[in-house]
Amino acid sequence: MSIPIVVPAELVARLRRATRVVALTGAGISAESGVPTFRDALTGLWAKFDPRELATPSAFARNPKLVWNWYAARRAALANVEPNPGHVALARMDALVPDFLLATQNVDGLHARAGSRRLVELHGNIARVKCSREHRVVDTWDAPADDDPPRCPHCGAFLRPDVVWFEEMLPEDALARAEDASRRADGTLVVGTSAEVYPAAALPRYARAAGARVVEVNPEDTPLSGIADDVLRAPAGLALPALVDAVWPGCASASAPPTPHAADTPRR
Numbered sequence: 628m629s630i631p632i633v634v635p636a637e638l639v640a641r642l643r644r645a646t647r648v649v650a651l652t653g654a655g656i657s658a659e660s661g662v663p664t665f666r667d668a669l670t671g672l673w674a675k676f677d678p679r680e681l682a683t684p685s686a687f688a689r690n691p692k693l694v695w696n697w698y699a700a701r702r703a704a705l706a707n708v709e710p711n712p713g714h715v716a717l718a719r720m721d722a723l724v725p726d727f728l729l730a731t732q733n734v735d736g737l738h739a740r741a742g743s744r745r746l747v748e749l750h751g752n753i754a755r756v757k758c759s760r761e762h763r764v765v766d767t768w769d770a771p772a773d774d775d776p777p778r779c780p781h782c783g784a785f786l787r788p789d790v791v792w793f794e795e796m797l798p799e800d801a802l803a804r805a806e807d808a809s810r811r812a813d814g815t816l817v818v819g820t821s822a823e824v825y826p827a828a829a830l831p832r833y834a835r836a837a838g839a840r841v842v843e844v845n846p847e848d849t850p851l852s853g854i855a856d857d858v859l860r861a862p863a864g865l866a867l868p869a870l871v872d873a874v875w876p877g878c879a880s881a882s883a884p885p886t887p888h889a890a891d892t893p894r895r
């Protein structure tokens with residue numbers, strides 16, 4: 628049984644007129660693809676760990692192999708995952724709105740695979756690997772001879788995932804683009820995020836201050852629900868295609884060409 632999604636007429640009219648739209652996404656949009664959220668991923672062998680023991684620079688300094696293995700396990704869990712209709716709907720919006728930006732907190736790469744082009748990954752991408760000392764992204768490396776993570780082919784430091792850990796700054800360029808777009812948006816979508824982690828959670832507030840229509844898509848209440856003009860209390864995979872279909876009739880079902888999964892897998 629599918630849930631009927633009611634898209635208010637005023638929202639349809641506002642988004643149809645909107646020329647500068649920013650979407651912020653979080654783990655919820657990938658839930659229907661079967662990607663475990665950060666905490667849900669702490670199961671099985673990993674159930675005894677606290678996220679802060681696995682996703683901080685100090686955790687990596689203390690036990691680099693443990694952290695490397697945790698990310699390798701999460702990367703492997705993404706191997707058979709595909710973008711869902713929520714990702715595809717946002718890719719369609721990218722093609723339809725003149726000035727559009729998708730800012731995601733997700734590291735799973737599914738937005739790019741769904742066809743989103745004007746995209747910033749605020750928390751990095753789990754498929755990428757970088758040098759822990761110089762932060763240079765590395766494509767290939769030798770298998771380690773010892774029981775440590777692989778080493779940077781340029782400087783010999785350990786390699787690490789190119790994701791933003793707790794206690795770390797967000798990539799400056801990505802954050803600046805997202806903040807700039809939010810501050811001049813006339814529409815903003817907040818999709819599948821608990822809106823508790825800053826600075827990402829501030830973006831919809833900047834958009835609201837700029838006069839943007841704020842639309843939340845989330846089955847649950849969040850700290851941002853109170854400032855939203857419209858709240859679609861439904862899974863993103865249902866609500867976003869319905870929204871795109873209502874605002875731009877005939878465009879929601881045309882899916883963007885998916886990019887090959889292999890592009891997201893680091894080469895060794």
Ligand code: APR
Binds near residue numbers: 652732824863
């Ligand atoms: N569609 C839309 N929203 C959904 C769906 C769905 N199908 N399923 C769950 N949600 C919502 C939940 O109600 C929740 O509000 O998605 C949100 C997920 O919240 P979090 O797990 O806190 O994810 P997120 O907001 O992305 O977390 C931000 O915190 O854990 C760190 O670095 C990690 O990037 C992450 C950041």
